[in-house]
Structure formats: C-alpha cells, structure tokens
Amino acid sequence: MDGLAGLLDGPRARGAFLLRCQMDPPWSVHLRDESPLTVTAMVRGHAWAVPDEGEPFLIRAGDVVVSLGPDHWTVADERTTPPQAVIHPGQVCTTPDGHPLAEEMHQGVRSWGNSAVGETLMLVGAYGMEGEVSRRLLRALPRFVVLTQDELGSPLVPLLADEIGKDAPGQEAVLDRLLDLLLIAVLRAWFARPEADPPAWYLGQSDPVVGPALRLLQHHPEHPWTVAELAAAGGVSRAAFARRFTDVVGEPPMTFLTGWRLALAADLLREPGATLSAVARQVGYSTPFALSTAFKRAYGISPKEHRNLLHDPARRTGEEVG
Numbered sequence: 001m002d003g004l005a006g007l008l009d010g011p012r013a014r015g016a017f018l019l020r021c022q023m024d025p026p027w028s029v030h031l032r033d034e035s036p037l038t039v040t041a042m043v044r045g046h047a048w049a050v051p052d053e054g055e056p057f058l059i060r061a062g063d064v065v066v067s068l069g070p071d072h073w074t075v076a077d078e079r080t081t082p083p084q085a086v087i088h089p090g091q092v093c094t095t096p097d098g099h100p101l102a103e104e105m106h107q108g109v110r111s112w113g114n115s116a117v118g119e120t121l122m123l124v125g126a127y128g129m130e131g132e133v134s135r136r137l138l139r140a141l142p143r144f145v146v147l148t149q150d151e152l153g154s155p156l157v158p159l160l161a162d163e164i165g166k167d168a169p170g171q172e173a174v175l176d177r178l179l180d181l182l183l184i185a186v187l188r189a190w191f192a193r194p195e196a197d198p199p200a201w202y203l204g205q206s207d208p209v210v211g212p213a214l215r216l217l218q219h220h221p222e223h224p225w226t227v228a229e230l231a232a233a234g235g236v237s238r239a240a241f242a243r244r245f246t247d248v249v250g251e252p253p254m255t256f257l258t259g260w261r262l263a264l265a266a267d268l269l270r271e272p273g274a275t276l277s278a279v280a281r282q283v284g285y286s287t288p289f290a291l292s293t294a295f296k297r298a299y300g301i302s303p304k305e306h307r308n309l310l311h312d313p314a315r316r317t318g319e320e321v322g
Contacts, residue, residue: 017091017126018175020111020164022118028076030083033069033091035126037138039183040065040075041157045120050074054143062149064157066186068141077120084114091126109167123160125179131267136259137187140199145190152189156182201256204248209234209241213253221261222284227253257284262298265291269307276303 017035023045031038041064049065050056051073059065059075067073074083085101086094093101093112105112149157160178163171191198204210213230216223230253231241245253261283268279276288285291295303 016176016179017124017128018110018164018179019124020107020161021120021122021124022107022111022113022115023077023120023122024113024115024118025077025120026081026084027114027120028074028081028083028085030072030074030086030096032072032089033087033126034072034089035128036069037127037134037183038067038069039123039125039179039186040067041123041160041182043121043123043157043161045118045122047075047077047120047122048079049144050076050079051143057144057146059146060148062157064147064149064152064182064186066141066145066183066190068138068143071143075122109165111165121161123157123164125182131263131270136263137199137202140197140202141187141190145186147186147189152185154182154185156185200248200250204245207244207248209236209244210248213241213245214249214256217253217257217260221257221264222282224284225253225257258294259298261285262295265295265303266299266306269303279303 021029040059042059042061044061046061047059048056049059049067052071054073056079076083083096085105086096088094093105095101105114107113107116156178160175160182163174163178168174190196191202201214205214212233216230216233217225227242228238230245231238234241234244236244242252245256249256251259265279265283265285268274268282269276276291280286280288280291283291285294292303295301295306299306301309
C-alpha cells in the first residue's frame with residue numbers, strides 16, 4: 001500500500017459525510033465542522049470561498065476543491081453575503097444564533113439547501129478522520145487545492161452527482177469509494193503540477209533505483225527487509241542503493257521503513273477488534289512489546305493510549321461531549 005492507496009484504506013474512507021448542496025442566492029454557509037479533509041465539487045453555478053484567514057477565491061462550475069481542516073471558512077454566492085447557516089463539528093447545522101436547521105434545509109436523500117433544485121449545486125464530502133498514512137501525504141498540500149474540470153480530466157464528478165441521490169442497497173459503500181477515487185484523482189493531478197511540492201518519497205516512486213524498493217517497503221512492511229535485498233531490487237550495489245535512497249527520499253531506507261510501519265500501525269489500531277499482536281505481525285514487528293516500544297518512542301504515547309484517544313472524542317478534544 002503506497003501513500004495514495006493509504007487514503008483508500010481503513011476508517012478514513014468509511015462513512016464519510018456526503019451531501020448534495022442546492023442553493024439559490026442570496027446564500028452563505030460558515031463551515032466550522034473542523035473536518036480534517038473536505039472535497040467540494042461545483043456541479044453548476046459558482047461560489048466564493050472566504051477563509052477566516054486568507055484571501056477569498058472563486059469556485060466555478062466544474063471546479064473541485066480539496067480543503068484541509070481544522071480552520072474555518074465560508075462558502076457563499078458573494079463574498080459579502082452574511083452567513084445564514086453554520087456547520088458545526090459532527091455536521092450539526094444551525095443558524096448563526098444557534099437555531100437548528102436540519103429539518104428546514106432538508107431537500108431529500110443526501111440533499112440539503114434553501115432550494116429544491118438550486119441555481120448552485122455542489123457536492124460536498126467530509127472525511128471524519130485523518131490517518132497517519134494519509135497525513136504523510138496531505139501535510140504536503142496547501143490549505144486549499146483547486147482544480148478545474150479540464151485539469152482533472154475525470155468523469156467522476158458527474159458519476160458522483162448521479163449516485164449521491166440514490167437510496168439503494170450498499171449505496172454508502174458506493175459513495176465512499178467514488179469520493180475516494182475523486183480525491184485520488186485530484187491529488188494525482190495536483191502533484192503533477194510544476195508548482196506542487198510533493199513529498200520526496202512520492203517523487204521517489206518514479207526513480208528507477210529507489211522506486212522498486214519503495215514499492216516493496218510500502219506493500220510488504222511485514223517482511224524483514226535488509227538493505228541488500230532492496231539494493232538487489234534496484235539492480236545496484238548495497239552502498240550505491242543506500243546513498244541513492246537517502247539522496248532521493250531524504251532519509252535512509254531503514255528509517256523510512258520504521259516510520260512507514262508505525263504509521264500503518266497507528267491506522268490499524270483504529271480497526272474494531274484489532275489486537276496489538278495482530279497489528280505487530282502485519283507491520284513487521286516480532287512481538288507486541290517491540291511494536292509498543294517503537295510506537296511510544298515515535299509518538300510519545302503507547303498503542304493503548306493511542307487507541308483510547310481515537311475512541312474517546314472528549315479526551316481527543318479536551319471537551320465534554322453531549
């Protein structure tokens with residue numbers, strides 16, 4: 001599993017909040033949901049994105065925007081339109097003074113807004129969790145990534161728009177996968193831009209010497225890899241491989257492997273019923289104790305403490321949860 005595939009695996013891609021937003025002007029929504037990652041696709045019409053901190057920008061029909069949380073921002077028909085709705089954590093919607101809007105704005109299956117049709121139609125997908133694997137990639141992105149329909153070159157937005165209003169068996173899984181695929185398409189297109197600054201390991205996957213080794217490490221972290229084995233995959237000597245890998249990726253191969261294994265372990269611990277022994281085997285540690293020691297050294301907490309934080313929102317945010 002490479003860094004892009006990591007976005008398709010595990011709890012990050014399951015049960016994402018997905019909605020068709022139908023609006024007639026004037027309209028303005030203040031986004032305070034603090035989702036770690038949100039994908040917004042403009043199907044028709046336009047909207048202004050107005051960050052609480054930063055410059056406003058126009059979202060046109062066909063554009064797809066990936067936004068990184070937890071910073072707040074507003075999306076509106078015009079920059080000066082005052083917010084009429086506020087989206088809070090947990091996707092709770094109220095007026096600015098706190099009046100619930102869930103029923104008032106309900107427009108059918110996964111549809112929300114002030115209109116039954118909407119001069120402006122957006123598809124919004126919000127991911128509720130960010131995993132350690134995805135973080136290794138997403139931290140290389142700017143606050144907002146914006147791609148036009150031509151730059152994206154993908155039929156996924158019309159397909160998602162067609163599927164989002166259906167209420168068929170297994171539809172949640174279908175929508176999760178489509179949203180994931182759209183996100184992957186956006187990231188691929190973005191990192192292909194000259195001005196993008198992808199992680200060194202992402203670029204290293206196209207290197208003829210380093211690329212084969214990276215794929216082995218990422219897809220088979222459970223194997224007891226040696227530098228000699230990885231060098232053989234790249235067709236060079238051990239010393240030449242170690243130098244090349246460090247130059248391209250920015251860290252030695254075994255250091256990269258350790259970080260990758262621990263990121264995978266952190267995500268696997270989210271899975272219901274996952275045991276430390278099972279996770280240790282999956283990521284290449286001989287014993288749960290060995291994994292626990294390395295995990296605490298890297299993250300400052302034990303795997304058990306990490307799991308408790310993941311499953312206790314009050315401890316994660318420092319607030320009481322009602």
